[in-house]
Amino acid sequence: MSWKDVIEGKQGDEVLLNGNEAIARGAIETGVCFAASYPGSPTTEIIETLARIPASEIYTEWSVNEIVSLEGAAAASFAGLRAMCVMKSDGLNVAFDFLTSMNLGGCKGGLVVTVADDPQGHSSVKEYDARYLAKAAMVPVLEPSSVEEAKDMTRLAFELSERIKGPVLLRSVTRIAHSRGLVKLGEPLREKRTAFFPAGECFLTKTVFHMKARDRVGKAALVLEECGLNFAEGPEQAETAIFCSGTSLLYAREAINMLGLRDEIKLVRVGTTYPLPEYFILSHLKGVKNVIFAEEVRPFLEEGVMLLYARKSTNKVRFFGKISGDVAGTRGPSCGEMNVDIILQALANVKDIQYHIPGYPRNKIAEIEAMIPPREYAMCPGCPHRASFWAVKTAIAVDGRDCIVAGDIGCYCLGAWDTGFNLFDTLHCMGAGPSIAGGLSKLGRFGLKRPALTFVGDSTFYHAVIPGLINGHYSGSDFMCIVLDNGVTAMTGHQPHPGTGITVQGMPVSKIRIEDIVRGFGVTCEIADPFDSNHVAEKICFLLREPGLKVLILRQECALVARRRERQKRKVYVDQSLCRGDTCGCGRFCTSVWGCPGNIWDQAAGKAAIDEAVCAGCGVCASLCPVGAIIVEGVD
Amino acid sequence: MKDPMNLVITGVGGQGNILVSEILAKAAAAVGYKVTVGESYGMSQRGGSVSSHIRLSRKLLYGPIVPAGSADVIVGFEPVEATRAALEFGSPGVKIIVNPRPVYPVGVLMGKDNYPDIDTLLGKLKEISAHVVIIKSTSIATQAGNPVVQNVVMVGALAGIGYTSIPKETFGRIIGLSVPEKNLDLNMKAFNMGYEAAQLFRALKTN
Numbered sequence: 001m002s003w004k005d006v007i008e009g010k011q012g013d014e015v016l017l018n019g020n021e022a023i024a025r026g027a028i029e030t031g032v033c034f035a036a037s038y039p040g041s042p043t044t045e046i047i048e049t050l051a052r053i054p055a056s057e058i059y060t061e062w063s064v065n066e067i068v069s070l071e072g073a074a075a076a077s078f079a080g081l082r083a084m085c086v087m088k089s090d091g092l093n094v095a096f097d098f099l100t101s102m103n104l105g106g107c108k109g110g111l112v113v114t115v116a117d118d119p120q121g122h123s124s125v126k127e128y129d130a131r132y133l134a135k136a137a138m139v140p141v142l143e144p145s146s147v148e149e150a151k152d153m154t155r156l157a158f159e160l161s162e163r164i165k166g167p168v169l170l171r172s173v174t175r176i177a178h179s180r181g182l183v184k185l186g187e188p189l190r191e192k193r194t195a196f197f198p199a200g201e202c203f204l205t206k207t208v209f210h211m212k213a214r215d216r217v218g219k220a221a222l223v224l225e226e227c228g229l230n231f232a233e234g235p236e237q238a239e240t241a242i243f244c245s246g247t248s249l250l251y252a253r254e255a256i257n258m259l260g261l262r263d264e265i266k267l268v269r270v271g272t273t274y275p276l277p278e279y280f281i282l283s284h285l286k287g288v289k290n291v292i293f294a295e296e297v298r299p300f301l302e303e304g305v306m307l308l309y310a311r312k313s314t315n316k317v318r319f320f321g322k323i324s325g326d327v328a329g330t331r332g333p334s335c336g337e338m339n340v341d342i343i344l345q346a347l348a349n350v351k352d353i354q355y356h357i358p359g360y361p362r363n364k365i366a367e368i369e370a371m372i373p374p375r376e377y378a379m380c381p382g383c384p385h386r387a388s389f390w391a392v393k394t395a396i397a398v399d400g401r402d403c404i405v406a407g408d409i410g411c412y413c414l415g416a417w418d419t420g421f422n423l424f425d426t427l428h429c430m431g432a433g434p435s436i437a438g439g440l441s442k443l444g445r446f447g448l449k450r451p452a453l454t455f456v457g458d459s460t461f462y463h464a465v466i467p468g469l470i471n472g473h474y475s476g477s478d479f480m481c482i483v484l485d486n487g488v489t490a491m492t493g494h495q496p497h498p499g500t501g502i503t504v505q506g507m508p509v510s511k512i513r514i515e516d517i518v519r520g521f522g523v524t525c526e527i528a529d530p531f532d533s534n535h536v537a538e539k540i541c542f543l544l545r546e547p548g549l550k551v552l553i554l555r556q557e558c559a560l561v562a563r564r565r566e567r568q569k570r571k572v573y574v575d576q577s578l579c580r581g582d583t584c585g586c587g588r589f590c591t592s593v594w595g596c597p598g599n600i601w602d603q604a605a606g607k608a609a610i611d612e613a614v615c616a617g618c619g620v621c622a623s624l625c626p627v628g629a630i631i632v633e634g635v636d
Numbered sequence: 637m638k639d640p641m642n643l644v645i646t647g648v649g650g651q652g653n654i655l656v657s658e659i660l661a662k663a664a665a666a667v668g669y670k671v672t673v674g675e676s677y678g679m680s681q682r683g684g685s686v687s688s689h690i691r692l693s694r695k696l697l698y699g700p701i702v703p704a705g706s707a708d709v710i711v712g713f714e715p716v717e718a719t720r721a722a723l724e725f726g727s728p729g730v731k732i733i734v735n736p737r738p739v740y741p742v743g744v745l746m747g748k749d750n751y752p753d754i755d756t757l758l759g760k761l762k763e764i765s766a767h768v769v770i771i772k773s774t775s776i777a778t779q780a781g782n783p784v785v786q787n788v789v790m791v792g793a794l795a796g797i798g799y800t801s802i803p804k805e806t807f808g809r810i811i812g813l814s815v816p817e818k819n820l821d822l823n824m825k826a827f828n829m830g831y832e833a834a835q836l837f838r839a840l841k842t843n
Contacts, residue, residue, distance in 0.1 A: 002658075016658075016665050018675075122676045146697060147672075179700040180661055180673035250672075250699030257696075258703070340703040358727040359705030360764055365723050368760050372716045373749035375648065378683030378742040419683070419742050592747040597683060600740060613774065613783040614739070 003049045011187040019150045019176035020045035022183050023114060026154025027084050031189030034076035036061040036069035039492040040088030041123035042177035043116045047086060051504040062495050062504045065463040066091035067098050074102050077111040078203050079195040082158050089117045089128035100137045104209035106165045110158030116172040119296040119337035125413060129298040131273055134169040138213045140220040141274040143171045145249035147181035163223055166216045173296055175247045221275040229271030230280045238266035240290040240350055245270045245301050248294035248338045255343040259353055276304045285313050290350050293321035294343050298334045320350055378419040381598040382616025384556035385412045388484055388530040393421045395540035404440055404450045408433035410457035411491045412484050419595055431464025437479040438472035451544060452479040459489035459497045461514055472549045473523050480543055480550045483514055486558040494561055518551045530554040531620050559616045569617035571633040572610050578629035579607040586626050594621055637801045640693040642702040646721040647713030648739045649683050652787035657688035659791055663802045663810045664692045674700025685717055709799050711790055714739045715757050722764060731767035733793050735786060737774040769797055769837050776829050785826040792830025797838060804831060
């Protein structure tokens with residue numbers, strides 16, 4: 001278990017860590033005292049690892065959202081402690097108001113904002129390039145290229161932050177966070193600082209401090225010229241250079257090797273993409289005729305270098321990148337993640353080299369590809385959301401007014417896909433659902449006839465839903481909000497939230513109940529079990545016809561949590577003597593409509609079956625089978 | 637062993653991909669390889685395809701993504717996923733170890749897409765790779781005591797087929813460090829059964 005290596009590993013040990021664990025170790029080695037975050041993929045292991053250290057040494061927190069976590073971490077910095085705030089790139093939007101404010105007045109103890117972008121959107125609804133936001137906030141950016149460097153840059157980020165007295169953004173990406181590599185451990189800084197916030201020392205936001213922030217960036221630029229994070233490899237003089245940042249360093253290195261161009265191509269790694277190390281870059285533009293850019297996601301380094309070139313360079317250089325369209329994957333330039341193949345192609349084009357891509361003939365690939373089905377995301381077997389979505393789908397059909405459904409962010413964003421019966425009409429960011437539903441409900445006066453309904457998750461509720469609900473109630477909105485409450489932040493790996501009853505370190509705390517909050521501002525709130533599917537559908541039908549804002553909590557534990565606790569799972573099976581197969585008229589309801597991976601079709605028998613290796617034993621399908629052929633053992 | 641050696645482990649969310657890449661990477665590191673593992677598991681519990689790229693070298697630190705057509709070994713926990721990975725990362729020289737048991741995508745369950753006949757699909761795999769090793773890891777894992785450990789059966793198969801130069805004992809030791817103690821016996825049994833299945837396959841092939 002890698003967290004043990006992170007916490008107990010000795011100086012000089014070489015251990016296999018993922019990028020998040022490496023960042024956690026870097027924070028430990030630099031004496032971090034305070035770490036806060038709202039869980040977002042791909043960053044969660046940073047806090048989960050640090051939380052295994054006693055709170056007397058490092059205070060860790062799952063905050064309700066990203067701005068709250070950054071404000072908490074900044075407070076520790078104001079008192080002179082080293083503090084880290086962690087978020088996925090979407091979270092930076094939430095924290096941005098505070099970041100742009102606090103960066104004017106600055107801070108004291110090293111404050112590192114670790115942001116993981118998710119190029120290609122492996123675990124996000126959008127891909128993003130946080131470097132543009134960092135630049136807008138005038139916050140320096142460090143970009144590691146490997147897991148090991150993620151640890152080392154974490155240390156340097158804290159040091160830089162203290163030198164410039166402002167926050168520093170450590171930019172991770174999925175291919176750092178969720179990669180594993182060997183990391184040589186350094187010495188943890190055991191001696192903790194004492195928090196000290198003397199009277200008279202102030203951290204304020206004022207317009208005139210804009211100049212302080214600007215000067216801080218100028219100071220950072222000078223420090224970063226000499227920091228060792230920018231380097232070049234290959235020949236001193238080269239006609240063609242690749243300028244890269246982040247994981248693209250490893251891809252570019254491999255592409256150069258594959259084409260046998262190690263003696264011809266200069267590889268320039270920029271580890272500090274904002275502010276740019278201008279002298280370093282100009283020195284490597286000198287004498288170069290072609291520059292290829294390799295970075296994720298958008299042309300941030302490319303724009304910076306080209307602007308610098310426009311101002312300062314004397315020799316003629318041609319630039320090949322996302323702006324010119326020469327560096328592009330299957331999604332075209334500026335979209336999707338980088339890889340070796342994209343750089344190979346760009347480099348081969350610039351050098352006019354023919355190279356053969358290993359693999360199979362196109363027609364062979366096309367022939368076999370046509371045979372294999374795509375694999376869309378699916379809710380887990382036994383997921384209570386499937387039952388909730390089914391009840392809502394049924395209720396909307398019965399209601400007959402073609403309800404508009406506003407979705408939100410969590411596992412249940414799968415309501416926008418087949419597995420969630422394509423229920424969602426809108427899906428954006430955390431907290432958008434109730435506010436969109438509220439807005440829609442005002443449009444009757446302009447002719448909109450469809451009622452509005454929104455889904456939110458429990459963790460989302462605490463994060464961003466409360467203002468939208470209060471606004472809805474205050475402004476006389478008429479919509480229904482369904483809270484899918486599975487007790488944890490399920491999407492990102494079951495982190496606790498204020499309704500779970502424990503902290504990140506497993507300490508019991510009193511639950512802040514969603515129903516108490518909703519009822520507290522005077523709104524009706526009902527609670528039901530989504531596995532009681534028919535009853536729930538009836539309840540939704542009734543509530544949809546009630547005026548005003550209605551909240552229904554559908555509460556059932558996440559199927560994965562239930563399974564992890566090794567609760568005896570109920571045996572579910574199909575009595576094939578009862579199943580009527582295709583003569584039933586149900587149209588293979590349990591497989592083709594319900595769509596749970598546990599419900600499969602027995603081709604040989606022409607009847608339904610249960611995949612026991614997959615089934616979670618929730619038994620909801622049994623209540624939906626029209627002839628009662630699905631049997632839940634031990635239940636009448 | 638080829639340098640770099642590129643392995644792609646592929647399957648469906650929930651099949652235990654990450655544990656396998658962790659065991660393999662730690663075992664390779666234990667015998668002195670520079671290791672990089674790239675994983676995409678953001679939505680892994682949500683039934684999507686999950687794959688890990690493992691890159692082993694004595695010389696260089698490689699990036700977390702295998703270039704197109706450059707995989708040396710593909711370990712597939714599911715036949716359609718093994719095929720998908722082979723088309724993207726394989727070449728005629730690729731070696732494929734595959735569990736033939738289907739996990740049906742939701743589009744197939746809902747009648748939108750068709751799932752191919754398994755024998756036809758395995759036949760296609762043999763057309764594009766001269767080394768296809770079929771290991772019924774789910775059945776073997778069920779015999780070992782729990783279908784869930786099919787992933788560790790596949791680790792055993794990889795060790796037993798001999799594509800890497802990592803000794804069996806190293807794998808065994810790393811499994812001991814990677815799984816909870818209460819599940820160790822089950823996992824070691826699964827590993828050994830997978831190892832033997834692959835050895836048997838090798839013996840039959842050479843005779």
